[in-house]
Amino acid sequence: MAGFQAASDIAGSVRDGSTTAAEIVEQYLGRISDRDGEIHAFNVVTADLAREQAAAVDALVAAGRDPGPLAGVPIALKDNMCTSGVATTCSSRILEGWVPPYDGTVVETLRRAGAVLVGKTNLDEFAMGSSTENSAFGPTRNPLDTSRVPGGSSGGSAAAVAAGFAALSFGSDTGGSIRQPAALCGVVGVKPTYGRVSRYGLVAFASSLDQIGPFTHSVADAALALQTVCGHDPHDSTSIPEPLPDYSELLDAGVEGLRVGRITDLPEGADPDVDERLEQAFDALRAAGATIVDVEVPAFGYGLTAYYLIAPAEASSNLARYDGVRYGLRVDAPTTDAMYMATRAAGFGDEVKRRVLLGTYALSAGYYDAYYGKALRIRRLMAQDFARAYEQADVLLTPSSPSVAFPFGSKTADPYAMYLCDTYTIPANLTGDPGMSVPFGTGADDLPVGIQVLAPALGEPVMLRVAAELERTAGGAS
Amino acid sequence: MSERWTHDGWEMVVGLEVHVELATETKLFSPSPNRFGDEPNTNIDPVTLGLPGALPVLNHHAVELAMRIGLALNCTVQPCTFARKNYFYPDMPTSYQISQYEDPINVDGHLDLPDGSRVGIERAHLEQDAGKSTHIGGGAGRVHGAAHSLIDLNRAGVPLVEIVSRPDIRSPEQAKAYVAELRAILLTIGASDAKMEEGSMRVDANVSVRRPGDEFGTRCEIKNVNSVRSVGRAIDYEARRQITLIESGEEVRQQTRHWDEGDGRTHTLRDKEDADDYRYFLEPDLVPLVPSAAWLDSVRAELPPLPAARRIRLAEAAGLETDSEAVSILVERGQDDYVFAVQAAGGDIGRAVVHLKEAFADAGPSPTVPAADLAGLTAMEVAGSLTATQAKAVVAELIDQGGGSAETIAAAKGFEAMDTSELEAMVDDAIAAQPDAWAKFCAGEGKAMGALVGHIMKASRGQADGKVVSQILHQRKG
Numbered sequence: 001m002a003g004f005q006a007a008s009d010i011a012g013s014v015r016d017g018s019t020t021a022a023e024i025v026e027q028y029l030g031r032i033s034d035r036d037g038e039i040h041a042f043n044v045v046t047a048d049l050a051r052e053q054a055a056a057v058d059a060l061v062a063a064g065r066d067p068g069p070l071a072g073v074p075i076a077l078k079d080n081m082c083t084s085g086v087a088t089t090c091s092s093r094i095l096e097g098w099v100p101p102y103d104g105t106v107v108e109t110l111r112r113a114g115a116v117l118v119g120k121t122n123l124d125e126f127a128m129g130s131s132t133e134n135s136a137f138g139p140t141r142n143p144l145d146t147s148r149v150p151g152g153s154s155g156g157s158a159a160a161v162a163a164g165f166a167a168l169s170f171g172s173d174t175g176g177s178i179r180q181p182a183a184l185c186g187v188v189g190v191k192p193t194y195g196r197v198s199r200y201g202l203v204a205f206a207s208s209l210d211q212i213g214p215f216t217h218s219v220a221d222a223a224l225a226l227q228t229v230c231g232h233d234p235h236d237s238t239s240i241p242e243p244l245p246d247y248s249e250l251l252d253a254g255v256e257g258l259r260v261g262r263i264t265d266l267p268e269g270a271d272p273d274v275d276e277r278l279e280q281a282f283d284a285l286r287a288a289g290a291t292i293v294d295v296e297v298p299a300f301g302y303g304l305t306a307y308y309l310i311a312p313a314e315a316s317s318n319l320a321r322y323d324g325v326r327y328g329l330r331v332d333a334p335t336t337d338a339m340y341m342a343t344r345a346a347g348f349g350d351e352v353k354r355r356v357l358l359g360t361y362a363l364s365a366g367y368y369d370a371y372y373g374k375a376l377r378i379r380r381l382m383a384q385d386f387a388r389a390y391e392q393a394d395v396l397l398t399p400s401s402p403s404v405a406f407p408f409g410s411k412t413a414d415p416y417a418m419y420l421c422d423t424y425t426i427p428a429n430l431t432g433d434p435g436m437s438v439p440f441g442t443g444a445d446d447l448p449v450g451i452q453v454l455a456p457a458l459g460e461p462v463m464l465r466v467a468a469e470l471e472r473t474a475g476g477a478s
Numbered sequence: 479m480s481e482r483w484t485h486d487g488w489e490m491v492v493g494l495e496v497h498v499e500l501a502t503e504t505k506l507f508s509p510s511p512n513r514f515g516d517e518p519n520t521n522i523d524p525v526t527l528g529l530p531g532a533l534p535v536l537n538h539h540a541v542e543l544a545m546r547i548g549l550a551l552n553c554t555v556q557p558c559t560f561a562r563k564n565y566f567y568p569d570m571p572t573s574y575q576i577s578q579y580e581d582p583i584n585v586d587g588h589l590d591l592p593d594g595s596r597v598g599i600e601r602a603h604l605e606q607d608a609g610k611s612t613h614i615g616g617g618a619g620r621v622h623g624a625a626h627s628l629i630d631l632n633r634a635g636v637p638l639v640e641i642v643s644r645p646d647i648r649s650p651e652q653a654k655a656y657v658a659e660l661r662a663i664l665l666t667i668g669a670s671d672a673k674m675e676e677g678s679m680r681v682d683a684n685v686s687v688r689r690p691g692d693e694f695g696t697r698c699e700i701k702n703v704n705s706v707r708s709v710g711r712a713i714d715y716e717a718r719r720q721i722t723l724i725e726s727g728e729e730v731r732q733q734t735r736h737w738d739e740g741d742g743r744t745h746t747l748r749d750k751e752d753a754d755d756y757r758y759f760l761e762p763d764l765v766p767l768v769p770s771a772a773w774l775d776s777v778r779a780e781l782p783p784l785p786a787a788r789r790i791r792l793a794e795a796a797g798l799e800t801d802s803e804a805v806s807i808l809v810e811r812g813q814d815d816y817v818f819a820v821q822a823a824g825g826d827i828g829r830a831v832v833h834l835k836e837a838f839a840d841a842g843p844s845p846t847v848p849a850a851d852l853a854g855l856t857a858m859e860v861a862g863s864l865t866a867t868q869a870k871a872v873v874a875e876l877i878d879q880g881g882g883s884a885e886t887i888a889a890a891k892g893f894e895a896m897d898t899s900e901l902e903a904m905v906d907d908a909i910a911a912q913p914d915a916w917a918k919f920c921a922g923e924g925k926a927m928g929a930l931v932g933h934i935m936k937a938s939r940g941q942a943d944g945k946v947v948s949q950i951l952h953q954r955k956g
Contacts, residue, residue, distance in 0.1 A: 080531075081531070082530065095530070101524070101529075200533050207763050235535060237763060237764050237765055238762075238764075314762055316757075317574050320574060321571065323568075325571075325629075326528070327529070340566055360757065363758075363759055364757060365757075
């Protein structure tokens with residue numbers, strides 16, 4: 001991608017002393033100061049901290065000590081991950097002035113791995129959106145076409161990698177918030193198996209769906225990033241104890257003998273250019289020795305509906321703590337109840353309010369069974385359908401997004417049109433299975449198309465293996 | 479069964495909800511200390527504060543104590559889940575309480591009371607406590623009218639078990655006995671310090687009235703009942719209030735009411751229609767808890783003998799009634815094992831019980847006086863070397879000194895064994911000095927003995943054994 005250095009190359013050259021983390025970080029900070037005024041990938045650029053961390057890495061190298069697997073790699077974090085001493089806003093007014101007193105597990109892991117934090121990236125407020133237009137601090141622009149959105153909600157993190165502001169970045173994916181912006185910005189984006197990456201320190205949107213994952217220039221870098229941040233965390237009760245495989249091991253193994261599933265009852269709605277690329281992806285894998293099998297996932301089409309009950313329900317509870325009592329914004333009023341209302345009215349944007357209302361309603365006495373309860377039943381059906389499909393196929397392929405990057409404002413008037421952006425990505429959040437988007441040629445207006453590779457729980461190795469094959473053949477797809 | 483409470487042909491129907499704070503080192507979902515009386519807001523951490531990104535991790539010691547409670551109350555201990563109970567209140571940092579709703583850890587038990595009655599236990603579930611609000615500047619300590627409120631989150635997140643009885647209680651006496659027995663059990667199994675005055679055991683009472691045999695009436699929930707005595711007073715008042723309402727042609731409205739210890743009445747807190755809709759749903763940050771059979775077995779095996787069994791054991795050994803005051807008190811204090819230790823050391827169990835009950839109220843379950851020393855004292859009493867009065871003085875000295883030889887103390891005090899001939903002579907003197915009293919005593923006026931005994935006590939400077947004196951007097955009377 002655009003000739004930016006691979007994270008693995010940076011770490012390699014910092015570790016062997018052929019370059020310094022200090023030199024690397026200046027390159028990236030330079031690009032940020034040149035262009036982030038236009039792109040607005042960052043809510044805050046942590047230049048001083050980055051230089052300090054880079055110096056610490058260089059000192060370790062000089063002392064002959066192990067600086068970690070991501071030594072000197074400039075990274076960006078979505079601004080919903082708690083960073084000790086660095087404001088964490090979720091791109092919301094309600095967290096105004098709040099500085100976390102603690103690091104999230106992923107943040108701490110990355111620091112110990114030698115990564116250098118260059119900044120916190122913009123997002124749709126509380127990760128609710130598909131274009132980053134719901135940020136209280138203004139949208140992020142797509143570096144490939146600044147009249148268009150970068151996708152969302154992790155639009156800032158996707159744009160940061162696409163623009164070369166960071167060698168890799170991390171976002172969170174609740175319904176597609178990593179995979180869809182990765183597709184729209186032409187980078188690799190991975191949502192690991194639910195529980196593979198600790199959520200401790202990730203500001204919750206919908207706890208049973210949220211998962212942290214990386215944006216990278218390449219599948220190999222994605223494997224490296226996963227190797228670093230995946231693993232059990234005693235601070236997260238939903239984290240998985242199984243040992244980690246070597247995520248890089250199978251990247252060059254090819255797809256000979258693998259069964260790649262085509263979902264015959266996939267919901268329609270993808271643009272023709274996107275559909276065309278998906279067909280080419282199947283062709284490329286078939287040509288590389290994979291078998292293409294047709295599978296059915298009848299519940300797939302109900303995913304969006306179930307998601308827009310479950311995610312808002314959990315969000316209505318998760319966001320209830322923003323009450324003006326302990327931290328963040330407080331709008332004073334004569335009574336406590338009035339203070340709650342004034343604070344939340346002023347602090348939350350429209351989309352957040354819409355989802356809190358939706359979720360509160362879905363959980364209310366008398367409506368629970370009809371809405372939330374039914375959505376949970378769809379979720380169980382979805383898991384059964386996918387389990388059956390994975391008996392026939394090792395991975396499934398779908399578009400990551402129904403369209404390429406779209407112009408600002410084109411979907412903001414119609415929330416449902418925006419929700420449809422996540423049609424293909426939502427099921428993996430409901431089942432907890434892993435999914436990733438890998439760039440595969442271009443579509444309309446020469447903008448990138450992403451192909452989604454889906455795999456069963458803990459199937460990251462085979463998912464990465466197939467994505468690596470698509471990456472190798474992508475050159476011929478555009 | 480204790481005496482039935484009836485009023486103009488009405489009976490009361492009462493169920494109690496008892497919250498007990500568990501005696502754990504740390505909180506239910508975080509590592510902060512679970513400690514009463516510390517500086518406000520010092521036992522806190524990201525989870526306690528409800529900071530964005532913080533996640534709960536279940537304290538297994540709390541689970542074990544909850545299992546002990548379940549087993550002690552004859553419950554089925556079962557696989558269980560946690561749920562969120564959503565409501566806004568300034569001392570609830572996340573704006574939801576993590577509790578157990580559909581699948582509590584303990585269900586379907588019962589508690590047998592000393593009077594032979596049985597109260598069913600519907601459930602005993604785990605949940606977290608809220609913080610503590612202090613309302614000051616007007617409003618008489620209540621939030622309405624207060625100038626401002628102070629919040630202490632030291633208690634927030636402290637583990638609670640809520641023990642919900644079935645509506646099996648029919649009298650204030652039975653309610654008090656239930657609370658007292660429950661408290662004795664909690665102390666015995668080490669689940670809680672159960673101090674009602676410090677709030678580590680809190681009682682809410684659901685009260686309704688009906689004609690015996692009719693359907694249950696509309697109930698009111700009484701809050702703020704902070705002592706065993708107020709449990710009795712509050713439900714007695716509330717039942718009478720409801721009867722008065724019904725008899726004057728009005729209806730009982732389903733309400734939450736506040737017991738005012740000062741004026742001895744209950745006051746409306748809120749009507750049912752104003753009750754919150756708690757929007758319970760499964761806590762997505764925690765996984766289901768399935769206590770293994772091995773774990774359950776080990777908890778059961780380590781369960782100490784419960785108060786009911788201990789009362790029977792002590793009563794039989796000491797030749798007392800199971801529901802006698804001395805037996806209840808000693809078992810409640812946990813001093814029954816000590817009594818048996820005194821017996822094992824050659825002491826007299828009957829006399830040991832008397833001394834323990836009268837003089838060891840503050841000594842706790844393991845008095846500092848060595849059991850052998852108390853045994854020595856009772857042996858002297860049995861041998862007739864000390865009168866009851868002298869023995870009391872020696873016991874006081876033993877407690878003061880934390881032990882010692884009863885013989886040495888008695889000798890130091892100049893207590894000498896008075897032989898029977900000396901006493902016989904004193905009896906002769908008394909009869910000679912008080913001929914009227916002697917005549918009345920011989921005529922069957924038992925009261926007249928007091929004057930004779932008083933004379934002898936005075937003559938012996940309190941050293942005569944009242945029992946022996948009375949025996950001699952009766953022998954003389956013939």
